[in-house]
């Protein structure tokens with residue numbers, strides 16, 4: 122047993138170690154890690170600094186992992202998206218706040234929240250996009266597709282824990298290759314980082330997130346080239362598609378989708394003001 126002391130002392134020690142490791146917002150992260158390690162609310166850490174900590178081993182271990190740049194979400198196993206709490210693991214992409222842009226774009230494009238939509242989510246990961254949409258469209262059902270079975274297991278658990286198991290299904294697949302039928306709404310946040318740029322991303326991403334969730338091929342657009350024909354084939358006439366893309370890729374993604382016969386409805390911007398999502402319709 123090491124590192125005993127008070128909550129306040131543990132917090133100071135952890136925050137210092139994270140700051141030395143170059144973690145921005147070190148104090149806040151140390152507080153969240155301490156709360157997780159002790160099984161208490163983060164607010165308790167702030168409110169009871171004098172409370173003794175009998176065994177800080179777990180906390181020290183988690184601080185060391187964070188100092189080695191493992192993402193906070195991998196330590197806690199949780200990440201919030203669209204005000205829903207998602208399980209994340211090293212097999213899934215950590216849902217990004219910018220991806221909420223896609224959910225907002227769909228809400229703007231489909232004003233009838235009671236529509237009994239059939240949804241496909243390509244590259245579902247944790248299931249965050251699909252489950253956020255199911256939370257907004259109470260009569261919708263959806264299918265999340267991913268190439269990795271271990272990722273789908275996480276998505277299924279998220280659907281169960283968040284209460285959507287009866288409206289969400291998950292299937293392994295290489296984009297839409299094996300899908301038949303017609304769907305009302307298709308969404309996707311495929312891997313879009315140009316392969317040569319992955320090595321220079323934050324270590325939290327390059328060292329800990331699955332490469333298959335990041336690597337978009339030489340120009341970052343490989344997945345869109347594959348998805349274009351699939352989307353056109355399985356989107357019903359009048360149906361909507363919404364695709365997330367990386368910085369500066371909007372025009373290229375639009376060109377690929379228009380070449381398949383889809384009609385662009387417009388771009389939506391993320392929190393930083395960058396075009397992040399393209400909405401399309403099939404006539």
Ligand SMILES: C[S@@+](CC[C@H](N)C(=O)[O-])C[C@H]1O[C@@H](n2cnc3c(N)ncnc32)[C@H](O)[C@@H]1O
Nearest residue numbers: 214216244245246267268295296310311312334
């Ligand atoms: C950028 S992540 C997005 C995950 C999730 N939708 C999100 O927004 O957090 C891309 C996802 O696409 C999946 N993927 C990669 N190649 C695929 C393929 N050929 N077919 C289906 N899914 C694929 C990855 O496993 C990963 O979960």
